[in-house]
Amino acid sequence: MDNTSKAKLTSAEIAALWTQYMNETASICIHKHMLEHIEDIEIRSVFENAMSLSFNHIRKIKEFFKSESFPIPIGFNDNDYIPNVPRLFSDVFCLNYLNIMSILGCKGYSGAVTTSAREDVRNYFSDCITTSVELFNQTKNLLLEKGLYLRPPVITPPDRAEYIDDKSYLTGWLGERRPLSCIEIADIYFNLKKSIFAKVFVVFAHQVAKSKDVKKLLKKAVKTKEKHVRTFFEVFLAENLPNPSIFDAEITDSTNSPFSEKLIMFQVGFLFSTAMVNYGTDWASSPRRGFITKIHESTCR
Numbered sequence: 237m238d239n240t241s242k243a244k245l246t247s248a249e250i251a252a253l254w255t256q257y258m259n260e261t262a263s264i265c266i267h268k269h270m271l272e273h274i275e276d277i278e279i280r281s282v283f284e285n286a287m288s289l290s291f292n293h294i295r296k297i298k299e300f301f302k303s304e305s306f307p308i309p310i311g312f313n314d315n316d317y318i319p320n321v322p323r324l325f326s327d328v329f330c331l332n333y334l335n336i337m338s339i340l341g342c343k344g345y346s347g348a349v350t351t352s353a354r355e356d357v358r359n360y361f362s363d364c365i366t367t368s369v370e371l372f373n374q375t376k377n378l379l380l381e382k383g384l385y386l387r388p389p390v391i392t393p394p395d396r397a398e399y400i401d402d403k404s405y406l407t408g409w410l411g412e413r414r415p416l417s418c419i420e421i422a423d424i425y426f427n428l429k430k431s432i433f434a435k436v437f438v439v440f441a442h443q444v445a446k447s448k449d450v451k452k453l454l455k456k457a458v459k460t461k462e463k464h465v466r467t468f469f470e471v472f473l474a475e476n477l478p479n480p481s482i483f484d485a486e487i488t489d490s491t492n493s494p495f496s497e498k499l500i501m502f503q504v505g506f507l508f509s510t511a512m513v514n515y516g517t518d519w520a521s522s523p524r525r526g527f528i529t530k531i532h533e534s535t536c537r
Contacts, residue, residue, distance in 0.1 A: 252347075254309055257309045257311055259506065260294050263337065264294075265495060268319070269319075270330045282331070300357070317494060321490070321492045322490045324444070332486075333437075335372065345368055415475060424468055426514075428480060431464045436484060442454035443487075443491060447497055
């Protein structure tokens with residue numbers, strides 16, 4: 237058995253720690269602006285907890301890297317955050333933002349645990365999973381208490397369980413399509429919620445960007461996310477299923493950015509990369525052809 241205290245960090249462990257360091261330092265900058273303006277005491281308390289977790293994670297990651305004489309990543313810092321900028325996000329958007337980020341954290345940490353070899357690294361990411369689940373529950377409970385959580389559609393239970401013996405079950409855009417399965421409804425619904433959220437963030441980014449090249453790229457990103465949201469909406473409309481509300485009214489019209497364009501592009505890239513992972517997973521789990529493929533292709537262009 238390997239002696240954990242002497243084993244070097246593997247490339248997988250370094251990758252997981254580096255990725256988390258980048259995400260945590262970016263989150264701190266974004267949370268600082270949100271905390272400047274959040275008025276709801278309960279939402280502010282949850283954000284302060286999230287900030288504390290991020291600082292603890294950064295401290296631990298630095299310890300891992302220093303023990304290996306590995307350079308500390310540059311990440312993001314006060315140079316990427318501009319204080320005293322007019323408010324950009326409503327309290328509602330901020331709470332939904334933290335809820336979605338906690339979901340992505342749970343997924344990322346679980347992957348880090350499974351790819352890590354050293355016991356101390358696995359224990360660290362296991363602790364991260366625990367605190368991320370706690371943060372997720374805090375945000376979810378608060379959304380429910382305030383009547384802000386958008387529940388997935390409810391369906392009528394079938395009369396009986398049965399085997400699938402008809403190839404039309406696989407039919408996609410052409411032919412007589414069967415109703416969506418519960419798995420497909422759940423996948424589409426949560427992808428739709430994340431796409432609505434991502435679209436609003438990209439709209440904000442385009443709104444405050446100053447560089448012509450960045451603005452051009454973000455304009456394309458806005459159109460891509462609008463297409464995703466529209467496609468998801470159309471599927472649910474065709475299935476007579478309710479669509480969740482949009483967040484367009486949850487950002488202000490301020491054009492002053494509290495973040496560097498480096499940070500903005502990093503966060504937009506993060507939202508698109510996690511979306512591609514989700515689309516790929518849902519593509520594999522859906523027997524109905526055509527739909528997820530269309531979304532995936534428009535993301536990769």
